[in-house]
Amino acid sequence: MVGSMDTPDLPPIRARKTASSFDTVSPRMRIERQPLLIQIGRRVLIHSFNLWTRFSTAVTRQLDWFPRVEPYVGYGTDSYSRLICRTMLAPQRGKSGAAVRGIRTLFTVPAPHTRVKISIDGNPLRTVQIGESELHDRPDSSKELSSKYAWSDTRGYLDLLAQHHLTPGVHSVSYKIRGRAPVCSALYTIPRAAGIGVVSDVDDTIMVTQVPTIWKAAYNMLLLNPRKRMSVPGMSVLYSKISDIFPDAPFFYLSTSPWNVESSIRHFISYHGFPSGPLLLRDLDPRPKSFIPSGVQHKLEFIGQLMADFPEMRFVLIGDDGQKDPTTYATIAKRYPGRIIAIGMRQLSPKESALPSLTGMTTTQPMPETDIPVFYGTTGSNLMKTLIPYLAQSQMSDKQS
CATH class of the missing domain: 3.40.50.1000 (HAD superfamily/HAD-like)
Structure with a gap:
């Protein structure tokens, strides 16, 4: 059972932005290393996607939608965990984690730069995240204003490594953003020595x-x-x-x-x-x-x-x-x-x-x-x-x- 997000008698868990192999941009995959036609095609698609994001965000704001968090199942070892979620715009009655038709999920609208309070089994996270979660984004010192929160990136993703000591098994992670009830997700803690x-x-x-x-x-x-x-x-x-x-x-x-x-x-x-x-x-x-x-x-x-x-x-x-x-x-x-x-x-x-x-x-x-x-x-x-x-x-x- 997840307790209060601000339980005073529990030591906070330190977390930082993810810097793992799948976040690192391979030199071979960088867009400037591709043939000219592929570069043009990719830049057109990126520009179109950004236009769609700006347009859909403006429409949903007019509909009085506001951010919610969609938690994803995390995993880790007995010394750290990888926590992933995404902040997106949704109507007031929108629920996280529901099984919906795929076409609805493809047209979700990200809620960028949204602050999220996170706890593991009631222990609050104190993030030392700097800037965006992707390594190729420029660090933004304004995101260091409060260590009580983590901030989603420009696409609404939040990808953190939490440093802690948890017993092996399934734990509960609680995500809370302003104006929404906390939502929970499972965290699978696996011993590093597992066979x-x-x-x-x-x-x-x-x-x-x-x-x-x-x-x-x-x-x-x-x-x-x-x-x-x-x-x-x-x-x-x-x-x-x-x-x-x-x-x-x-x-x-x-x-x-x-x-x-x-x-x-x-x-x-x-x-x-x-x-x-x-x-x-x-x-x-x-x-x-x-x-x-x-x-x-x-x-x-x-x-x-x-x-x-x-x-x-x-x-x-x-x-x-x-x-x-x-x-x-x-x-x-x-x-x-x-x-x-x-x-x-x-x-x-x-x-x-x-x-x-x-x-x-x-x-x-x-x-x-x-x-x-x-x-x-x-x-x-x-x-x-x-x-x-x-x-x-x-x-x-x-x-x-």
Whole structure:
């Protein structure tokens, strides 16, 4: 239970702006390093997005909307936590964390430079944040006026690292902005010495989206009722069995979907009985220097961050062959030798992997050669027949050694 935001007898938790690998702009990705036509296209899109933001902000102000905070599930170790939320403009009766159709989340209006009071299990955060959360933004000393608050950036995002000592388990983070009731989100605290972790893709791995088929993916993401999203057959049972073998294993859900749809995916995971865990999504908004990271770049950087966060943890990677997961996972296995136990790869059916008929092609990708055992199956039940015995044998061997 979260207590008062200003509990006087609890020592404050120090927090600072995030400075992790996925915030750093790769020189290769900087807009000025791209071909001229790509530079022009990106700058036009950025300018258009900024115009939309200014226009939508003016309209919502006339409608008497005011800021609210949308909290995202956080994660961390026993010494620090990564807390992410977004401030946006919403009507007075708007509720945070609700599962809504994707098209509504895409047209959310950010509330930039909004101050947020945060507490973890009732302990208030005292931020030492300077300026924006993105490293490429210029520091703004005016944001240091009060350490009792953290300030969202120009797109409404707030990304903090809180330094503290928490017991492993699920904790509660409370976010409070002026004029709104506090909203809470889960914080998964994972010991740095944890042995096994699971990283799972979302689209077409646990959730049927048919991403390679453009119009079906658009309909599923934008218009379909979130409660009617289909789970890939057998995958929730597979994940439950993995959790039985490794009871302390955290599950990280990694997707190229934007943070805007975090609540819908979180509700899907809960509704279909998948093990709970933090979501690792990406920003939808184009940024002047780094633009929008590619799906491969996003996954490589987030998994790399997990490798750094939990240096003693080994991982089971689960994905599908329709969105470059085979190449991405093979790269991870090569880049971090000894850290990957096994790779589970869901094979898309011809119907799922078909591009528009004009191309006459499919978008599935073969798995590059790797020293890591790779298990295939079209459903969770197929994967279960081979992956589960291997993981059980691996666990037994670890206990005997």
